[in-house]
Amino acid sequence: MTLEELQKLDAQHIWHPLTQHKTANSPLAIKKAQGNYLFDMAGKTYFDAISSWYTCSYGHTNPVLTQAIKKQVDELHHVVFAGMTHEPAAQLSKKLIGILPDNQQKLFFSENGSTSVEIALKMAFQYHFNRGEKRNVVIALENGFHGDTFGAMSASGLSVYNGPFEDFFIDVKRIPVPTEENLSEVLYLIDELTTQNQVASFIYEPLVQGAAAMQMHQPEHLCQVLKCFQEKGVLTIADEVMTGFGKTGYNFASEAMLNKPDMMCLSKALTGGIMPMAITTCTKKVYDAFYDDELARGFFHGHTYSGNPLGCAVAAAAIDLLTSDAIQENIQLITQSHKKHIKVYQSHNAVDSVRSCGVILAIDLAIEMERYGSKRNEIFQWFMNHGIFLRPLGKTIYIVPPFTTSPQELELLYKALLVFLDEMTSKKAQFL
Template sequence: MNKEEILKNDASFIWHPLTQHKTAKQPLAISHAKGNYLYDFDGKKYFDGISSWYTCSYGHAHPVLTRAIKNQVDQLHHVVFAGMTHEPAAILGNKLTAILPDNQQKLFFSENGSTSVEIGLKMAFQYHFNKGEKRNTVVAMENSFHGDTFGAMSASGLSVYNGPFEEFFIHVVRIPVPTKENLQEVLQLVDAIVEQHQIASFIYEPLVQGAAAMQLNDAESLCQVINKFQQYGVIAIADEVMTGFGKTGTYFASDQIGAKPDIMCLSKALTGGIMPMAITSCTQNMYDAFYDDELSKGLFHGHTYSGNPLGCAVASAAIDLLTSDEIQNNIKCIIQSNLEFKARIESHHSVAAVRIKGVILAIDLAIEMERYGNKRNEMFQWFWQRGLFLRPLGKTVYIVPPFTSSPEEMNFVYELLIEFLEGVI
């Protein structure tokens, strides 16, 4: 198809995510992608400044990843994972548990971030049920985002996503994001919540709340809150769908927090953006609560594509890339360049605040605007027209560049950001 045919069919048949089609502009038709760039049908290239929603951490069509999937597809491309297993899953299990926090021992497969969270919540509810306790409440932080399925959406605190569905939600109690300033109040609130409710789990985004415009958490304060909940037997669920696999400067954001989660939710960069895949990991203690002669105590949750061999093969290759000296050195270089850029712009008249965690850099603009509105759409188009793919979150412009980004590519991004800041106000 040519571009016109694609756009015609798109307008006729396609319902895009996070889109109000009556007011949305025509989507950009992408022909192909290579390295850190997307290419349209006119031959124009766009630097992928957010790694395609934080998935393509090694750029597009990375030869290591494409080779892994090509090698696997002729061997075994899919098989039912209930009652069967295969080599790619066994290899991935070994590689992934080697880089996860030491207490993570078991892996449950699904297809996306929302389902990984859904499974984590179900694990926590049934963990207590299997032990003869009825715990029906989840605690989550304000302004959190955990996904679009009902359990994950229930735990999310951004009303723009939730409005029509809230009466159907599981029971969730919210606490403020803990900071050095409010920590004692939050800890007292935890005591009160545990006394008033039957708390099954505490779910949190470690270090970075992505959909909340890349807000950063204080690791020590969050650690104390996690410890407090775990002292009450509450299951701690770390949602690392966005933060996982190197973006915060360590393999996982939880590596920078003293208290370790009982459950971790993983997706996005797990396969380097090549295949949809997610994993919910847990401790041996969690797993043991389901290990019983009684059939009903098993976790009766399954996805058709659980443990897909192609996804497992490419995820193993992605872990090899992540742990390589080359990628780890590149991550360090990007972090250093982000820090230097922050020093350049933090006193700019158009900048209200700048935040950095690992390769993530977020700039709050010194203007008032709606999260989703005309101004945001104008910003989106401004960057597109200049060859940079970004998706601002309201007045927050952020980057999550591929780990394969060169110094020259990062300078291209920085100079465009400065040009944009000069014209904001």
């Protein structure tokens, strides 16, 4: 198929996510991906600086992952997971439990981050219902993002995504992200919100709020918030869809806190970007509230592709990669490299602020702009013209490079960021 034929068919039939098609340019036609790079149909190459929305953490077509799926597809590619089980799921459960916080005991499978959150919220509501309590309120952090299904949207605080649907949401109360300055006020607010004993769960993104432009917070403050909720019998839900599997420097961001969540939501890098898969994990305490002679007290939620053997096989292989010495060493290399380069960007006239956490580096530009406006599109195009794929969040430029990124590739990324900032300062950037 030629590029023109592809573009014509795409324009005729395909509705892309997060896109206003009346004003958007034609989508870039990608022909293949290899290692840390994307290749388009015009022959141009792009470094994947955000690991394709934080999924391809081990690079594209990683041979360990592709071999795992090739081996599995000849034996068992799918089977109903209600009333059946299989070795890939059992092997994955053993490996995943081995790296999760030690209070996590049970795994519930689905297909994407939004569904993993939806499941956690439903589990929390029914947990209390099964115990004879009606708790119908969820507490979430301001500016959090948890997905696009209705429960996940309800818990999210970014109205740019949610505006037309807010009349249909579940009851969600929001609290500020805890900081050194506001911690006592946040704890007081939690006391007020939980007075009537109607709060079922608290959902949060640990350490980094991704869609909120990679806003970061300290583990010691969040840990006190978790302690407060758990003392009040409120189930805590760590949304680690973005932060999980090494990106914050920990296997899971929840490891940074003494108080561990009651439930965790996992997806994205779970399979290294090879297969759609998600898992909601929980403690034995949560599971036991559903374990009963009465059928209706069970958790009657199911997805057709739950526990897909191909996804399980590749996720197990991805965990082997994550825990390997080579990947762990490179995560630390990228983490330390980001920290060193923060000083370079902090003093730049075009920068408002800069921060990093693990392999995540975020730069706020000293410019006012809309999240999805024309200026953002011009920044996006500037980097694409320089062979780098990233997606600015308003005035925030961030990178989440694959764990397989070399020191030389990192330096090229840093250099491109600096060139861009220099052009801003010299007024060469067209959008200024």
